[in-house]
Amino acid sequence: MFLLSYIRSACHAIQAQGLKVIVIVAGCSCFVFYAKGQTTLPGYYKTDKKFNDELKQIVADVGLDSMFNVGDDGTEKISLAVIDLNGKQPVFGGVYYDNFIYPASVYKMYVAMEILKQVDNGKYALTDPHIVASPNDVDRSREISFDPRPLIMNNDTVTVNYLLDLMITRSDNSAANCLIDIAGRPNINKTMAAYRWAGSEVTRKFLSRKREDPGYDTVRSTETCALHAADFMYKIQNNQLVSPWVSMQMKALLGRQLDNTKLSPGLPAKAMFYHKTGWWSYYTNDVGIVDDGRIKYVIALFTPVREEKVRPRLKELSGRIYDLIVKRNTIKNSPR
Incomplete structure (x- = not known):
């Protein structure tokens, strides 16, 4: 009891400093680890200010660029990442993509x-x-x-x-x-x-x-951010998640997702969406790979908004991001 009480006090002190706490149990021993969330953008991604600005505008237009009330947890904001996979180098964009948030089933x-x-x-x-x-x-x-x-x-x-x-x-x-x-x-x-x-x-x-x-x-409850979730999907798409076999098995599972009520309604019927959804209380999330045979991209979105309130906004956001990726690559590939 003393050990658990000590660990609980230590965890609270660490979390008060904005750090993540992990407790590992082995036999009769408990180990407490803490570290800041890793939010440095990997060097294999290219960034584009215009892309970021366009994503921010979409988020603002659909009413998701706010602090939302999440009950006893106070307030929370979204976490969004999009990776355009259609060029020689993947282009990463996002809005609060480094914000850690409850992922629910994602x-x-x-x-x-x-x-x-x-x-x-x-x-x-x-x-x-x-x-x-x-x-x-x-x-x-x-x-x-x-x-x-x-x-x-x-x-x-x-x-x-x-x-x-x-x-x-x-x-x-x-x-x-x-x-x-x-x-x-x-x-x-x-x-x-x-x-x-x-x-x-x-x-x-x-x-x-x-x-x-x-x-x-x-x-602490499990958290994640759009950066990590999107990077996970990027590795699946490129057969780099552990091994090609693991990556392809993951993609096959994600392609059989039965919940298509969140970002899916904003996509054209011809698009395949390999994704994992999550929802609980205030949180509504969807993460995956979009591929319509012409264009492909990764999208990771975590929102602190109840599902019944956010669904129309998710549909609009998803459709507009799809159109943005099409536009970016139509312009990029058009004759000069």
Whole structure:
């Protein structure tokens, strides 16, 4: 009890300085780590002031360039990143892209990365069975009502691959909790650190703190920023996320996303959107790769606005960003 009390006090002191806190539990020991979120733009991206200015104007026009009330958490702003993939060098633009915000279910994609990495390394196979154990079986209704697959329950035996598909395509919380246990949070975050995504560590399962594993019941909630999420998608698109196999498996999963209620309505029907959505309370998010056969780009958007209020704005923003990418590349490729 004294140790947990000490850790709790230390975490509060560290967070008061604006730093990220990570608690790793190993046996009877707890380890507290802290670091500022990594927000330096990688050197492989090109920047374009005009592109940034155009994105800022779109955000302002749709009413998302504000501080929004998020209840007991105070106020929060969006985090947006867009990567134009149509030239020799990717062009990065964004609005508050370095702002860390609650990602809701979007961070399940980080969990999937580590699972696929471990499969790729031969630790286990996608076809290996896993027995679901409480309290991981938290879902009492399907996140996607029209998906016919039943809820997974305590003592069910399912494969790793089945859990992956449920977690990404239906955003199943029970599947995510199982996979977080299989992957191991320290392992997930070691891989995150290798890609310089400090601040986006997976700290929590998708269950209440009172049901969390010892040592994880007092850690900060998971956060991420548009920069890290967009960079994740960029690596998938270029087969650079861990390995080509992992990248292609991730893209296949993201391409089967069943929630198409956020950025998808603003895209033309011919466009393929490989993406992961997330929603909870005040937060509504969508991150992915858009490819219509002519143009392709990455978009990562996190908003502190309830879904029922933000959906029309997401549709408009998505459509206008698609048109902007088309315009940029039509002008760039037109005869002089």
